[in-house]
Amino acid sequence: MNLSLPHVLVVGAGPVGLAMAAELARYQVKVRLIDKATAPSDKSKALVLWSRTLELLDRAGCAGAFIDAGLKASGASISAQGRRLAHIDLAAIDSPHPYALMLPQSETERLLAQHLAGFGITVERGVELADLTPGRDRVTARLRQPDGREEDVACDWLVGCDGAHSTVRHRLGMDFAGSAEPSDWLLADLRIAGPAIVPDEIGIFWHRDGVLAVFPITAGRVRVIADLGGAAPGAAPDLASVQAIVDRRGPAGTVLSDPIWLAYFRINERMVDHYRVGRVFLAGDAAHIHSPAGGQGMNTGIQDACNLAWKLALAVRGIGHGGKLLDSYDSERRAVGAMVLRNATRLTHAAVLRNPLGQIVRNGLVHLLGELPPVQQRLAATMTEIDIAYPDSPLNRTARGAPEGRGAPRAGERAPLDGDLARRIGAGADPKFLLVGGDGGGERALLERFGALVTVATPDATLPQKYGAGTGLWLIRPDGYIGLAAPADGWESAAEYLAMIAA
Ligand SMILES: Cc1cc2nc3c(=O)[nH]c(=O)nc-3n(C[C@H](O)[C@H](O)[C@H](O)COP(=O)(O)OP(=O)(O)OC[C@H]3O[C@@H](n4cnc5c(N)ncnc54)[C@H](O)[C@@H]3O)c2cc1C
CATH class of the missing domain: 3.50.50.60 (FAD/NAD(P)-binding domain)
Known part of the structure; x- marks a missing residue:
């Protein structure tokens, strides 16, 4: 250094x-x-801090401070014309943080x-x-x-x-490279009250004029955003104009007050x-x-x-x-x-669709599919970012004989975080791979050669079931993704893998 x-x-x-x-x-x-x-x-x-971000903050030992300061939202729902089309429940996701943390x-x-x-x-x-x-x-x-x-x-x-x-x-x-979306959007952080407001849920309301979204911030305080379908009428909206949009697109009887931030913004999509x-x-x-x-x-x-x-x-x-x-x-x-x-x-x-026929088809499809548990699970995993993976990473290796059964962790996937592992992956002052599983045969030699790069999860960590007792060996990267999947005696593959990382 x-x-x-x-x-x-x-x-x-x-x-x-x-x-x-x-x-x-x-x-x-x-x-x-x-x-x-x-x-x-x-x-x-x-x-919002999504589950995957909180899991990564866990590794750094600081997620607790965020959780103490935030509000846990249990899910999101999409409604149109007073009818709920879909509900995404986050409680069932496979994460130590099964919620959206509003902060x-x-x-x-x-x-x-x-x-x-x-x-x-x-x-x-x-x-x-x-x-x-x-x-x-x-x-x-x-x-x-x-x-x-x-x-x-x-x-x-x-x-x-x-x-x-x-x-x-x-x-x-x-x-x-990219472009700007054609219409302006309105943003308002303010107080909200009303019979249909669910305090710990993100509410999306599709209306023929456009979309309205309500995000909880703290008890009684929300962020409202809505698309305007064209150019904003001035420099910043006032409370009355936000209330008018909520009256038209949102649940009946909703009353807004005490705005602390009112703005228009435009969406850019570039990378x-x-x-x-x-x-x-x-x-x-x-x-x-x-x-x-x-x-x-x-x-x-x-x-x-x-x-x-x-x-x-x-x-x-x-x-x-x-x-x-x-x-x-x-x-x-x-x-x-x-x-x-x-x-x-x-x-x-999808949210700003204005064609009336298109809106009918969209609402019908979302209502139909949104009720199906596999679709709900998929949406929840995408929203919370726990399904982010690196399937095409140049750092992935799968050795011959690696466990292949349903649910077996694969190279590039987010490592299962059950048991003690959630706190151990990538923790501490040195960025080390975590060795999970293996038949113990080559562990000592591996540690002697690559001690600066790898640490061992066993025997003090209880091996989560997902790693299939005794069947495989995995190297988990410090950011919690599987680098190598190998059979339980795959010590040579582990050594080759770490040599590739160190090269
Ligand atoms: C209205 C709105 C709502 C949003 N809602 C969400 C949401 O719900 N969830 C979500 O994940 N994201 C949301 N985003 C996006 C989110 O705010 C941004 O993605 C985030 O701020 C990006 O963080 P950043 O650190 O990359 O950049 P920034 O937050 O823009 O920080 C960049 C910093 O760099 C500094 N800087 C710039 N140039 C220089 C220089 N030459 N030298 C030194 N310092 C410099 C700036 O002062 C600034 O502090 C929202 C954004 C907006 C506008």
Whole structure:
């Protein structure tokens, strides 16, 4: 490790930069985090932390603080013309966090900053990335201090978490291909009361004029969003205009009051075609932006950070430096970004459908399919992001004879988190693979050779049933995805796998 430079300079202290810096700091990486804004944002923008994000925060030992501060929403329902078409119940999902955690983004950022401060790192505020020069062995960043002074900082790696208008992306000359949706949307954070308001449920109301969505924030306080079907009539909506839309599209008898944020916004759908250029990476809104339908933007960004942090932490230790490992960030996360963008676009287009015949067909189909348990389970798994996987990752290996039965964990899948494992995967100060299962035959030799890369879950962890007692051997990545699936005596495969990671 080169101790004279920051290993990683993180640009942007939104939720993604904060998560990125916290994960790196937890893994003992020397990190600087800068943000051009002199104070944190007080905007509640993203309201939901989904189950998969909470599972990843569990690894970092900080999910509890978020759960204490948030409101657990049990599900979501879609209604039209006063009739419930579909209900998605989150209680049945296979996760230690079977709910949507409602928490304003400003609170999420505050808690992430608090977690980061626990590693002795604070955000350098009022410091702007003015320029960067990527090099073969390092990156040079020109930083503009609050007094206008400029400073050149060299770092091993730079991560651009600087949002939709990313300077990092611009300086690299990267395209942000995509388009803007044609109509404006209204947003209002306010108090709500009414006989049909379910306090812990996300309510979507399809109307022939467009969609209305109501998200709980705290008891009695909600976010209302609605599409306007055209250009916004002014700079910002007032309470009366929001009430008028809710009266028309929402449940009867709903009364709004006490607005704290009223705004119009427009939806952009864009992403880059590379998440990595040499020693520079992009994460979060700097790499992908999409409709807030599905509430996945911030969650996807935080998960970008969790994917990249352990790889960079190994790279600064000289493991997997410049090989497959770092490249896998681009292929794994770009595939997820593209999928999230596609789903959010589909959801938005379905919600804003204006053709009356199309609306009848849509409502009928959703009513029919929405009642089927497999469809409900699928929707819940997609919403909560527990079905995110890396089936095409270059880091996946399946050895001959690996368990193949129904439910057997496969390479690229999210590792089952039952029992003690939820707390052990990727935990601690070193990013290590977790060895699960195996017949014990080659364990000692593997640990002797790859002790810096792997730790063992047994014998003190009870092996969850899903790993099929005694049938297989798995290597779980520090971000909780299966890297290798092998038979119980697959020690050679395990050694080959770890050698591939370290190369
Ligand atoms: C109305 C609305 C509702 C949303 N709802 C949801 C939701 O329910 N769920 C969800 O998951 N997502 C939602 N999103 C999206 C979510 O807010 C974003 O995805 C999230 O903020 C992205 O985080 P980020 O850290 O990538 O970028 P940002 O939050 O944009 O942070 C980027 C940071 O970089 C700093 N910066 C920029 N340029 C520089 C520079 N040159 N030098 C130094 N610092 C710089 C900025 O000051 C900023 O602090 C919503 C967004 C909006 C607008």
